[in-house]
Amino acid sequence: MQIHIPTPLRAYTDKQETVSVSGSTVSEGLAALVAAHPAMQQHLYTPEGKLRSFVNLYLNDDDVRYLPAKEETAVTPTDELTIIPSIAGGSAATGCCR
Amino acid sequence: MWADAATLKDTMPTAFEPETAALPKLTNEEIARYSRHLILPEVGMEGQQKLKAAKVLCVGTGGLGAPLALYLTAAGVGTIGLVDFDIVDESNLQRQIIHSQSTVGKLKVDSAEITLKGLNKNTNIIKHNTMLTSANALEIFKDYDVIADGTDNFQTRYLVNDACVLTGKPNAYGSIFRFEGQASVFATEDGPCYRCLYPEPPPPGLVPSCAEGGVLGILPGLVGVIQATEVIKLILGIGEPLIGRLLLVDALAMSFRTMKLRKNPECPMCGTHEIKELIDYDQFCGIPKPTEAGPLEVSSHGSTPDLPIVDGIPQMSVEQLKARMDSNTAPFILDVREPHEYQIVDIGAPLIPVGDLPNQLHRLTFPKTTEIVVHCKSGARSQRAALFLKEQGYTNVSNLSGGILAWADRIDKSLPKY
Numbered sequence: 001m002q003i004h005i006p007t008p009l010r011a012y013t014d015k016q017e018t019v020s021v022s023g024s025t026v027s028e029g030l031a032a033l034v035a036a037h038p039a040m041q042q043h044l045y046t047p048e049g050k051l052r053s054f055v056n057l058y059l060n061d062d063d064v065r066y067l068p069a070k071e072e073t074a075v076t077p078t079d080e081l082t083i084i085p086s087i088a089g090g091s092a093a094t095g096c097c098r
Numbered sequence: 099m100w101a102d103a104a105t106l107k108d109t110m111p112t113a114f115e116p117e118t119a120a121l122p123k124l125t126n127e128e129i130a131r132y133s134r135h136l137i138l139p140e141v142g143m144e145g146q147q148k149l150k151a152a153k154v155l156c157v158g159t160g161g162l163g164a165p166l167a168l169y170l171t172a173a174g175v176g177t178i179g180l181v182d183f184d185i186v187d188e189s190n191l192q193r194q195i196i197h198s199q200s201t202v203g204k205l206k207v208d209s210a211e212i213t214l215k216g217l218n219k220n221t222n223i224i225k226h227n228t229m230l231t232s233a234n235a236l237e238i239f240k241d242y243d244v245i246a247d248g249t250d251n252f253q254t255r256y257l258v259n260d261a262c263v264l265t266g267k268p269n270a271y272g273s274i275f276r277f278e279g280q281a282s283v284f285a286t287e288d289g290p291c292y293r294c295l296y297p298e299p300p301p302p303g304l305v306p307s308c309a310e311g312g313v314l315g316i317l318p319g320l321v322g323v324i325q326a327t328e329v330i331k332l333i334l335g336i337g338e339p340l341i342g343r344l345l346l347v348d349a350l351a352m353s354f355r356t357m358k359l360r361k362n363p364e365c366p367m368c369g370t371h372e373i374k375e376l377i378d379y380d381q382f383c384g385i386p387k388p389t390e391a392g393p394l395e396v397s398s399h400g401s402t403p404d405l406p407i408v409d410g411i412p413q414m415s416v417e418q419l420k421a422r423m424d425s426n427t428a429p430f431i432l433d434v435r436e437p438h439e440y441q442i443v444d445i446g447a448p449l450i451p452v453g454d455l456p457n458q459l460h461r462l463t464f465p466k467t468t469e470i471v472v473h474c475k476s477g478a479r480s481q482r483a484a485l486f487l488k489e490q491g492y493t494n495v496s497n498l499s500g501g502i503l504a505w506a507d508r509i510d511k512s513l514p515k516y
Binding site for chain 2: 007
């Protein structure tokens with residue numbers, strides 16, 4: 001499975017935009033991602049090990065939260081998982097680049 | 099073919115359409131000006147009249163709001179409201195093309211009005227020179243048909259969303275970070291809202307702010323124009339607005355992808371409607387209340403107010419640091435910005451970027467009781483670094499309030515500001 005890493009999190013994947021992982025489900029793929037890039041752990045999971053609520057996962061173009069098996073959905077090597085972070089930039093007046 | 103097109107139009111989720119009966123007439127001058135719209139069957143005379151009747155509120159006149167307001171004005175939107183409390187700074191001009199060198203120092207709403215009136219004298223510009231708050235948002239929104247969210251912090255994003263749901267106004271949403279953008283249309287009657295996508299904000303500090311990341315100046319242009327396109331489509335009732343879809347833009351790859359968004363039946367805002375009024379969004383986002391009058395953005399980006407102690411970290415002013423340096427009693431100064439910022443300007447302090455601090459502590463080869471003052475660009479990252487050092491057992495750490503920007507403002511005016 002290919003995992004697309006959003007810009008804010010690329011700092012933790014050696015700047016890679018996509019990471020190829022093995023794993024037969026979404027959660028196994030994520031575990032492989034975190035194993036390869038341990039700094040991703042705290043950005044994706046709470047200290048209790050739950051996926052953070054502001055991190056959205058999309059398998060191809062579907063929200064994983066709405067898939068019947070959620071994170072246990074089976075994946076193939078050609079599937080694409082996209083991590084969509086919360087970003088707020090825009091007005092950027094004094095804020096964005098202060 | 100025709101039947102299909104008609105069916106499509108009937109079933110299309112048009113979020114907003116003004117009353118056809120009351121549409122204002124176009125003058126001959128307006129007919130000449132908008133001729134390229136008038137000969138497009140999808141716009142035509144009636145569409146142009148709908149644009150003239152429409153009232154659009156641009157929340158923020160910054161990177162996203164600039165191209166958004168410019169194109170809406172050019173397109174003939176009759177009334178454009180502008181919400182901003184800020185003044186134009188030279189560093190805005192890298193991307194905020196509604197402002198110009200000649201308006202640096204002016205209120206942004208005044209600067210934007212000059213540019214918009216110069217583009218289209220017919221447009222009615224309504225200036226709201228204020229910070230959007232829970233106290234005024236509903237009152238401001240009620241007079242508009244479509245809201246375009248071009249703000250830059252999570253608190254205002256949730257505020258705009260909730261106010262849109264409560265007032266029943268569609269929200270043409272855009273957001274950017276570094277090279278990446280998002281756009282969608284939220285808060286239509288049947289579509290999802292921002293909270294369906296992001297039920298909770300990230301805790302402060304976990305998502306890097308633009309202050310640490312910067313933004314490619316062209317990117318808000320790209321995303322702001324997408325927002326403007328969605329606003330126009332909502333007004334005209336044409337095409338397929340980004341309702342229930344999230345557009346992801348990657349400027350480096352130049353890739354555009356859309357993801358399906360669903361309305362969450364459990365959403366406390368648009369699903370169960372258990373939230374019936376606007377809340378305290380600073381508290382919701384875990385941001386301390388601003389402790390002094392001043393731009394919201396300073397506090398929203400975590401810059402520390404000029405107070406003696408914040409979260410147990412003493413806040414040293416640049417004047418205090420300068421006095422200590424002059425009397426040869428300066429503490430150890432640590433710069434926690436990024437290397438590319440160091441290249442722009444520095445005050446001679448050694449550099450360990452805040453993110454590298456956990457792995458680089460061994461470079462601090464002195465006792466943990468040594469007095470340390472941490473600085474960054476404006477004081478937010480250094481506060482985080484100071485908290486980290488305190489956690490690691492350093493007992494005498496303070497934060498340079500206002501950072502190197504304050505130093506350049508008040509101590510060494512020869513230094514560049516960025």
